[in-house]
Amino acid sequence: MGDIGFETKPPAKNKLFHGTFIHSKALTELEYLHNAAVAVDSLGTIVAVSPDTDLTKAQATLLPQLNWSFDDTEIVVAKPGQFFFPGFIDTHLHASQYPNVGLFGSSTLLDWLNTYTFPLEASLSSLPKAQKVYSRVIRKTLSHGTTTAAYYATIDVPATNLLADLCLSSGQRALIGRVCMDQLGPAYYLDESPAESLAKTKQCIEHVLSRDPQMELITPIITPRFAPACSAPLMKELGRLAKETDLPVQTHISENKNEIALVASLFPDAGSSYAEVYDTFGLLTPKTILAHAVHLTEKEADLVRERRSKVSHCPCSNSAITSGAARVRWLLDKGIEVGLGTDMSGGYSPSVLEAARHAVLVSRHICMDEGRSEERDKLSVEEVLYLATRGGAKVVGMEEKIGGLEVGMEWDVQLVGLHDVDEEDAEEEGNVDVFGWESWEEKIAKWVYNGDDRNTKKVWVRGRLVHERK
Ligand SMILES: O=c1[nH]c(=O)c2nc[nH]c2[nH]1
Numbered sequence: 001m002g003d004i005g006f007e008t009k010p011p012a013k014n015k016l017f018h019g020t021f022i023h024s025k026a027l028t029e030l031e032y033l034h035n036a037a038v039a040v041d042s043l044g045t046i047v048a049v050s051p052d053t054d055l056t057k058a059q060a061t062l063l064p065q066l067n068w069s070f071d072d073t074e075i076v077v078a079k080p081g082q083f084f085f086p087g088f089i090d091t092h093l094h095a096s097q098y099p100n101v102g103l104f105g106s107s108t109l110l111d112w113l114n115t116y117t118f119p120l121e122a123s124l125s126s127l128p129k130a131q132k133v134y135s136r137v138i139r140k141t142l143s144h145g146t147t148t149a150a151y152y153a154t155i156d157v158p159a160t161n162l163l164a165d166l167c168l169s170s171g172q173r174a175l176i177g178r179v180c181m182d183q184l185g186p187a188y189y190l191d192e193s194p195a196e197s198l199a200k201t202k203q204c205i206e207h208v209l210s211r212d213p214q215m216e217l218i219t220p221i222i223t224p225r226f227a228p229a230c231s232a233p234l235m236k237e238l239g240r241l242a243k244e245t246d247l248p249v250q251t252h253i254s255e256n257k258n259e260i261a262l263v264a265s266l267f268p269d270a271g272s273s274y275a276e277v278y279d280t281f282g283l284l285t286p287k288t289i290l291a292h293a294v295h296l297t298e299k300e301a302d303l304v305r306e307r308r309s310k311v312s313h314c315p316c317s318n319s320a321i322t323s324g325a326a327r328v329r330w331l332l333d334k335g336i337e338v339g340l341g342t343d344m345s346g347g348y349s350p351s352v353l354e355a356a357r358h359a360v361l362v363s364r365h366i367c368m369d370e371g372r373s374e375e376r377d378k379l380s381v382e383e384v385l386y387l388a389t390r391g392g393a394k395v396v397g398m399e400e401k402i403g404g405l406e407v408g409m410e411w412d413v414q415l416v417g418l419h420d421v422d423e424e425d426a427e428e429e430g431n432v433d434v435f436g437w438e439s440w441e442e443k444i445a446k447w448v449y450n451g452d453d454r455n456t457k458k459v460w461v462r463g464r465l466v467h468e469r470k
Pocket residue numbers: 094109113117225226252255317343346
């Protein structure tokens with residue numbers, strides 16, 4: 001892969017952004033900063049936030065304060081109606097499954113894996129094919145405003161390493177997981193032994209760390225696929241590795257009822273629940289991302305909370321392959337950190353915004369099913385945007401760095417534009433029409449329910465422009 005330009009360093013120019021900035025202040029509250037300026041240094045870090053200041057004033061006051069020269073500072077101005085918003089954090093997706101988005105028929109988890117998923121993943125041991133798929137998934141997710149992605153690759157080492165290299169050269173922040181599985185899969189798609197699985201995992205970890213030693217942009221993540229696909233010795237080794245390296249872990253939990261029954265039959269001696277199986281092998285850590293968590297029992301959720309493991313809520317996937325409805329309000333009330341995952345291609349869409357609106361709708365179905373109608377039982381627009389940004393940042397362990405627009409955080413941001421119906425020369429219209437009488441809260445709600453990648457005009461990661469809609 002010699003010709004890829006590895007880049008952990010952001011561009012060298014200081015930047016001054018001006019316009020409207022919106023981010024989550026708390027789970028239920030968005031903060032709106034209008035006519036504001038944000039200064040981002042050449043390392044991609046936010047160094048000043050000035051509310052209520054026009055551009056000329058911001059240039060006259062902030063630049064001398066920061067010792068920045070006028071000529072060397074790039075100015076980026078949001079047009080009226082546009083706003084800067086933190087980049088989305090996709091806390092669970094399978095880069096290797098991207099070609100299958102939308103293909104799941106009427107399958108459920110275990111037959112979906114055999115019919116659609118394992119054959120595709122296995123085929124990515126062809127590096128040209130992996131290059132094609134991984135380049136595309138990175139471009140596609142960036143175009144939807146995903147600045148950080150927790151990726152599963154495949155069991156193949158060179159292809160997983162290629163995904164890491166491509167994230168680096170494309171500038172997407174990512175966690176890179178080589179999938180570990182030594183049972184359940186077809187013979188053509190399995191690690192041969194726990195020892196081989198561990199050794200290959202270490203090779204990928206070393207690769208990622210060789211490219212980005214400080215884990216500034218890409219981070220290795222230990223990835224037991226899910227308990228049914230991992231033998232007890234393998235999970236034990238991976239738990240040990242997590243402890244030794246203090247690296248994050250990602251896996252699936254309690255997605256589907258047949259899967260849960262399978263776990264009980266496969267691991268009769270490793271605890272009395274799915275969560276306890278992972279705990280037995282040291283895989284429930286504060287850096288563990290558990291995808292789905294649809295059918296957790298009260299006791300399991302308490303254990304997850306006690307271990308400070310995190311949950312990736314994947315509503316599009318849970319609906320598509322009929323896994324069930326995860327009770328996000330219940331998890332949040334327990335004090336478990338939750339983020340959103342597209343879970344492509346169990347999920348049918350690369351868009352975290354789609355996952356956000358689906359999370360809203362699933363929460364309403366839960367209310368209807370449980371005969372509850374209290375306002376707070378339903379997830380609000382503000383709450384799902386929190387899950388998509390700040391919540392996701394906590395899930396991937398980067399809440400000090402990303403998810404909000406504060407001094408000291410990194411500039412991982414999208415510029416969003418909605419279509420003003422009075423604008424004659426409006427650029428690409430997109431799906432969100434704004435008539436001019438909407439409040440900002442209403443504009444945000446319209447974006448959440450009807451927005452898509454046409455509204456994502458520009459995307460930056462660590463201050464570097466990584467996507468621009470032409
Ligand atoms: O949604 C899912 N996608 C997968 O690839 C997978 N593997 C195990 N369990 C899984 N669930």
